[in-house]
Amino acid sequence: MNALAATSRNFKQAAKLLGLDSKLEKSLLIPFREIKVECTIPKDDGTLASYVGFRVQHDNARGPMKGGIRYHHEVDPDEVNALAQLMTWKTAVANIPYGGAKGGIGCSPGELSISELERLTRVFTQKIHDLIGIHTDVPAPDMGTNSQTMAWILDEYSKFHGYSPAVVTGKPVDLGGSLGRDAATGRGVLFATEALLAEHGKGIAGQRFVIQGFGNVGSWAAQLISEAGGKIVAISDVTGAVKNVNGLDIAQLVKHSAENKGIKGFSGGDAIDPNSLLTEDCDVLLPAALGGVINKDNANDIKAKYIIEAANHPTDPEADEILSKKGVLILPDILANSGGVTVSYFEWVQNIQGFMWDEEKVNAELRTYMTRAFGDVKAMCRSHNCDLRMGAFTLGVNRVARATVLRGWEA
Missing domain, CATH: 3.40.50.720 (NAD(P)-binding Rossmann-like Domain)
Incomplete structure (x- = not known):
């Protein structure tokens, strides 16, 4: 079973446990927007190479969409869709004010030079800059990308929109990244x-x-x-x-x-x-x-x-x-590995405030959020007599569904 089918199956089981309206269920499953762009760059040897880039913006009911950008040769639409959907439920489980998104470029980063990776990142940013933003969609590093990649995205985005450190998280600390983000x-x-x-x-x-x-x-x-x-x-x-x-x-x-x-x-x-x-x-x-x-x-x-x-x-x-x-x-992953996106939220908050937290505060706040999320998942397990995965999915899906209805969704 591929990632998208498995993720959708877990969502549908959670929707059934919650008794969601069928129209609302369908609405929550369909991505807000899917982006596919061609990124053509000159290689160091003078030849041209084209790569396909993706950004799937799944849901923004609870806030700006949030999710990493991965560089990997197996990146494809189904994988990006699945990971974007997982981000929607993950941010809701962590109870941070974000939706879900994910992006990627089908490439082998180990086979590209630093200058080629920079050119590829900048071309990708040029193609999507008007569809991401501080209060719209906030990318982050993922497999095959890192803080340097985010620095290039920040710089390229800022050429169009003015200096905007909060447009990405996972940046170098010297450019507004958060202490404690690497770990x-x-x-x-x-x-x-x-x-x-x-x-x-x-x-x-x-x-x-x-x-x-x-x-x-x-x-x-x-x-x-x-x-x-x-x-x-x-x-x-x-x-x-x-x-x-x-x-x-x-x-x-x-x-x-x-x-x-x-x-x-x-x-x-x-x-x-x-x-x-x-x-x-x-x-x-x-x-x-x-x-x-x-x-x-x-x-x-x-x-x-x-x-x-x-x-x-x-x-x-x-x-x-x-x-x-x-x-x-x-x-489950949507609880266990949510520490990264939680500290990304802390980084975004620091950028908007223009005030940097010390690392002890970051780590203490992260412990609070992770421990509280675990308690919330356990409460859903007791309410719905289910395992931890369904506890996490029902918690995340329920929070997104409530936000969707409160914002004026009509069946």
Whole structure:
């Protein structure tokens, strides 16, 4: 099942639990706007290359649309639509005043030079600048993009609209970015995991973790979990996977990864097949890479008691059913990885106020938002007698539906 079909299925289940009017349900599912643009740039060798860029603006009932821009060769309309819809529910679960959007360009960023990436980003911004904005749609980094990408978007957008730091989040701190933003998604994963484990009388310390993905989210989650006393027994990235039943030295692994552009060859553990990582023995599994990695083919072999979805849509609905029968508790992505968009909201607020918060305030506010969101999801679970995924979806969908009706939607 592809990402869009799976996301829409979860939405429809939530709508049924909430008893939504069928016309309202259909209205909430259809994106506000879909944008597709051609981005032609000169390559460094003088040849021309064309790339297709997308921006799907899903919903703005609760505020400006919000979501990342990813550069990846597999970017396609269905994926962008699914991720935009997930952002709508995610911002509602976090209870921040945003809607949902997502964007991307079908390219392989590792094969492009810095100057080519800059030209591509600027051309994409030229094509969409009149459809994004501080109170309209606020992009952010995602897979294959970073704070430098956001700086280019800010600069290009500002040529048309005047200096507008709040038009993107995830910027460099020197251009109005927020302290604590780099670690925000990983730190949010830590706070969400703490909240889930506390429900079962446990803490981070002493739990065995397996993490798939060692990019921004996975590496920060690993560092923070390790600092909190968690034992990380296996990690993978695109270069390979490493295991140490006594716990990996995360500080050394971060250093090795930075020096060698990946974790392959790390001497502090045994190399294992990355394809077996998800089924390694552990207490808590954190998929922090691509979507759809937990499916009906491997769900039966997963040994973790808890799954924290640090990635977007890592678990297929078929796998959900298998894991539920096994008693595995899954903290869904629209709650577990909402730390990034929450601190993006803090960054946007700081830009509008023209006042920078210190990092302690950012982290304290993030803990408050993540803990409150977990409590709100649990309340919906009790009200609708459902699991955590449906608790999160009913919470998010209900908030968006209420805002839609209050703003004057007519059946």
